[in-house]
Amino acid sequence: SQKADVYRGWRQSYGAVYIQDDFKARSNLTVNLGLRWEGIRSPREVNGKLAVLKDIYRDKNFVLLSKNEPFFGINDGFKGFSPRVGFAWTPLPDQKTVLRSGFGIFKEMPLAYIWQLALEAPPYSKRYTVNRPQLKFPFPFADPDSLTSTGEPLMLPLQVTTPYTLQWTLSLERQIGQTLVVKANYVGTRGVNLFAIYNPNQKPTIIRDGRQFTPPNAQVPNPNYTSFRYVAPISNQIYNALQLVVERRSRAGLAFNASYTWARNIDNGGGAGIKGAEQIAGAASFAVYNGKDLSSERGLSSLHVKHNFILGYSYELPFGPGRHWGNQSTGPVKYVLGGWAINGTNTIRSGLPINIQMTPRQSGCVAQSCPERPDLRPGGNNNPVLDHWTPERYFDPSNFVLQPTGYFGNVGRNTLMRPGQVNVNLSFTKENRLAEGKNLEFRAELFNFPNHPNFGAPANSVFRDADGNLDPNVGRITSTATPMRQIQFGLKLVF
Template sequence: FPDNLLMMTGGGRNAPGAFVFGGGATTNTPTSIVPPNGQNLHYNQRRNYSWSDDLRITRGSHSLSMGAWFMRVRQTAFSSAQNNAGTASYSGLLEFLQDQPVQFLAAVNPQALTFTSLEAAVYFQDEIKLKPNLTVRLGLRDEMTNGWNEVNNRASNYLFDANGILQTNPRIGRSPFVKNNAKALLQPRVGVAWDPTGNATWSVRAAFGIHNDLQDNLAHRLNANQPFNARLLITGRPMLSIIPLAGSTAPPPTCSADSPLREPACAIYTVGGLDPNMHTPTVQQWTLEIERAITSDLAIQVGYVGHQSYHLSTSMDLNTIKPVICDNAAGCLSGGVRPARFRVTVPQGSEYVPVGARPNPNLGTTNTWVYMGTASYHAANISLTKRSRNGLSYKTNYTWGKIMDISSAILGPSADNDTATLRNPYNPKLSRGIGSYSLKHQFNANFSYQLPFGNGRGIGGGATGLVDKVISGWQWNGIFNAQSGFPMTPVIGINQTGNGDTRIPDVPILDPNFHGKVILGVDGFKKTGKYFDPNAFLLPPTGTFGNVSRGRFTGPGFYNLDMSLFKRIPLKERLNLQFRAEAFNILNHANFNNPTAGNVVFDTSDPTKSAGSAGAITETAPLHGERQIQFALRLEF
């Protein structure tokens, strides 16, 4: 490579960085600190040192438990160095020759940051047997931490000014937080076990508890902020005039006039960070179970489980344009940062994104973790259990449940490609919907049956010798699962609101004049190629939000049946050989995934048209593949 193609000084002619071309052509010659497989050996080094001790004392009807726990966490973050030679992306070879990159990304002078945290907990519990058929358990746990601290006072985190606008330059210090809200996290626990009749045929159990999730893996949220590890992102601008970059100097903080990277090659920084006033994620959990022994080997159980979580980590882009309510009788111009040809006038009273730049134009999109997420889970379940008798045992259970949250993903897309970032950070409730992992119905059953063949059994009870060895020792097993589909959310495919965060596909409007079936189902997909009808949706006016809530619709359901047949062959007194024939998905039933690319309703190049793949299912579910049969021999001794 010629010297004028080096992306950073000191890289050497054999380490220019990475060039990525549309169509699959890629050249990559990493710097000397990056091993050939592209992974940085210094990244996310973590050392935990822990100590704990527990004590239990029994006195009369009291069983006392107490203990303490301590842990020291030390984590090194150095991920930005994986790309410290830079990465330039081009849509094709012609654009490369013309110096027209799509984007250029580089980490200038990356540094290793080391974070530490001290965590501790103490607990006390008293299990009291008030009566022979009544036991109460009372407990209290207290957890604490001194926060998340960088050993050399290099924690870089972004704060807000008095107007709520993200500050251009980050706050530097020992901790990314302005306050430690985890000095004392009290967690009460209560439990009751009661036998109403006293003869062990009934059982009633109830419990309540509060639990916290200490945050001690946060280095990856702070390892790419300026001035230590800022990632320089230049989009759609020639780069030959600005490279090689000096790796020994800190990157410029903004796109101001005195920036070394002046227009037309001004850099916009993509920043990350954490809520500076973080609260620890908390969950309240309560359960109620009633069990009844129907016979000596058959029992039924009915239960309810509830969870309520708050202070959950949620990803937001905090540098987006704030939506407002139009108060002009003549209407308001809407469209945010979208080009002028897409802007529209919305009527008075509409919520819309006004035309303009990001609140802080010196910064690009942000990926900030804020701890305002909430979630709830409620489920009723019933199960029937039969212990082995006459060679037969089985268990069945059914659960009806529902998860509600404002986001089911934090590091990346979850089920149904649910975005990791809230669509409107100024109104998190707009993202509240059915969780991506919520399953309304679940049914499971399994059985094991010792077949009644052979000496002393119901069939061939008088068999001896070779005949008995052939027909005895057979066991038949089966597992059946059935569940409703995962929630799914049709999306537009573009940032129709124009709030500035192009990573988040907005949602459409459900057409009030559409009277057909929105969900055509698997049968409809087999006939029409569409799992849902894209004609049921409308494109919202530019700068406004759609009304299709998260998880509004349900994807294809699942069911599967596995079976196996075992044969036990005695060899010696304590030596047996087992033959196993196992069939997975014995019915060879195809289970389908939600539409993934097919959940995009409109053509991204022309949003006024439906996407050709809208509603299409492109893959089967990985949960249960095609039918597989395997044979095995197992030696037992």
């Protein structure tokens, strides 16, 4: 694609006010109340370089806006207000048990990262498909006739509903002894009106044999365009997680924090945000498969991680001045043995979801970003990871079949799970006191210390043509998610 003009004189005003009060309802009960107000005005472009399609179902030409006309209107169901409430309660006399809870509404204001998409809309941007062009320097192409427009502009609705999330927590904390704290947390998030891409110019569908079907003679509502990439707040998301935490405060040189999270993250296309999902290889794209049936898009979020264990620790070796052994050491022994510490961060987590897709457009979906999915074979497994998989074949594609022409595939969104990850990072530090107020710190850092391979996403396109022939690369892993072992050394003089 080639943008004709990317310079814009954007104008948008935004302001916010926040009030919070913490007060003691009782000697063992603290209540937190907060209220945030956010006001935002619709963006406009002061040079008249902005155009919109007033009626996406009938109009052909984009209409230029004046410098005072807004790009889109903003609807806020809460009138700008976002309340928060929380409490902390210590029910036992020893003051070592704390129950905490909180709830709040948080908004995702439609700022520049959303409306800068106007740069991809006509008349200032064109998208072309070029078959075997003959290139010359400088650009453009040698033969302009080799360019054919795809007719798929990227747009936003004329009225945008403000996305928001409802967030809540419930936490039980207990102190054990002088240094150990254990916590159990329940965390939840509900996302509403999240942005996703869909095609409102999709051909109309009917129900045939209990399934969505595109008739062969169906026509797009607006014949002036093949399809639209329409970024609109049409998606929702729900996240629930149990978190278990064990924390040790520093004592005898040892401190650590260990946490385990068991979570489930579900959305129907937009829960990962504008860029989050598309930056993850193999995950479902930001685009909706069937805009006529958003319920069929409900599945695991592209950022879903079911199990996640994290351990961070620091241990000062008990040698040298100020330590258990060698406290009175001097000379070479003092400088060789003293001041050493070991630090580490370890992460073990399950894999991210992958969207099973295919090349042939059986459903009649004409959008460029259409993530076509196949059918599940009767009795098949939608997460057919092999028990003894290798990078050459991660999953069994025989669980999927090509659906009849006109039907949308019944395989769900993000059903396949990619390999999990194990990351072990280690560092050694040594403090060398040179003189009063001067210290030389040596550091050796080992990333992916055991050199463990964390494999990336497998090729997720099952069929390559309408005859149902398998893609030769299906299930093959050709990348890693993390780099190989890396070691770096550093010296830092503090004075």
